[in-house]
Amino acid sequence: MAKCLSSICAVSHVVTNNNFLYGIIAVPARRALEREKIDSFEKLSGYSEQEIMELHGFGRNAMEKLKNHMKENQVSFRN
Numbered sequence: 177m178a179k180c181l182s183s184i185c186a187v188s189h190v191v192t193n194n195n196f197l198y199g200i201i202a203v204p205a206r207r208a209l210e211r212e213k214i215d216s217f218e219k220l221s222g223y224s225e226q227e228i229m230e231l232h233g234f235g236r237n238a239m240e241k242l243k244n245h246m247k248e249n250q251v252s253f254r255n
Contacts, residue, residue, distance in 0.1 A: 200245045204233035217251040225253045 196215045197206055208231035214220050220228075228234055228242070246252060 197242070197245070201238045201241050205231075205235070205238035205242070208233035217246070217249060220246070220253075221251050222254055224255070228253070 197209070209215070209220070209228075212231065214223070225239070225243075229239055
């Protein structure tokens with residue numbers, strides 16, 4: 177008999193109304209930022225590029241897109 181996963185998903189998946197980086201980077205990368213409570217450029221600029229790359233769900237493609245978007249908005253990572 178198959179188990180119903182809907183109750184597990186409802187508990188483990190938190191839906192937020194945060195649109196930070198929506199449409200810029202993929203969902204796994206956005207969720208990685210959400211888990212770290214990074215929901216603004218101000219908070220993001222407090223991290224180094226390496227620290228963000230270490231987050232589960234972040235890869236090279238997401239990082240390139242993020243860096244391009246940050247550059248457009250005149251934001252940079254902490255050194």
